[in-house]
Amino acid sequence: MEERPLPLVIVVNGLPATGKTTLARRLADDLHLPLLAKDAVKETLFEALGWSDRAWSRRLGTATMALLFLLLEEQLRAGQPCIVECNFYPDRDGERFRALQQAYAFTPFQILCVADGPTLYERYCQRAGSADRHPGHVETHNLDEHRELLLRGRIEPLPLGGTLYELDTTDFAIMDYPALMSALSAAASR
Numbered sequence: 001m002e003e004r005p006l007p008l009v010i011v012v013n014g015l016p017a018t019g020k021t022t023l024a025r026r027l028a029d030d031l032h033l034p035l036l037a038k039d040a041v042k043e044t045l046f047e048a049l050g051w052s053d054r055a056w057s058r059r060l061g062t063a064t065m066a067l068l069f070l071l072l073e074e075q076l077r078a079g080q081p082c083i084v085e086c087n088f089y090p091d092r093d094g095e096r097f098r099a100l101q102q103a104y105a106f107t108p109f110q111i112l113c114v115a116d117g118p119t120l121y122e123r124y125c126q127r128a129g130s131a132d133r134h135p136g137h138v139e140t141h142n143l144d145e146h147r148e149l150l151l152r153g154r155i156e157p158l159p160l161g162g163t164l165y166e167l168d169t170t171d172f173a174i175m176d177y178p179a180l181m182s183a184l185s186a187a188a189s190r
Helices: 021-030 038-049 056-076 090-103 115-126 143-150 177-189
Strands: 007-013 035-037 084-086 107-114 164-168
Touching: 007 021, 007 038, 007 056, 007 177, 021 035, 021 084, 021 107, 021 177, 035 038, 035 056, 056 084, 056 090, 107 115, 107 177, 164 177
Parallel strands: 007 084, 007 107, 035 084, 107 164
Antiparallel strands: none
């Protein structure tokens, strides 16, 4: 039997409102890969089960993370590449990724989206009040809760090994997408 190359798992990581979902969707379209996106799963749960307050949003957030890792595991079990997008945190999600790496060999490529803190906080506040944002997130009720974290502009990357690509998303107009695609191409060909 012919040995297949390890599947490439592109992990799009970063704080809320760094543009992870927009970037991940563009990559999925350009690379023709499935996208496992946290908010898409969570908003599907909101539509199926309803929404109300912050406690319910957090409860569905826990279910969302379980489903996101289940879907990722199914992709890896099939030996298929994919993109997974979420605000992953090493202390919350690192062990789950380590377990997947032990069970299924894959090539990780982590894109860490970072941005200027005040710009990020402003973007988060605008998104929270936008009619385009699903009301189930109830983000207008947690602006103060996330302020300090968002003002940092970055989170710690996951300890995945592989490639860590830091992408400044403060100004989407000057983001170097071609350089990112070149780095992805190089990682995929290894």
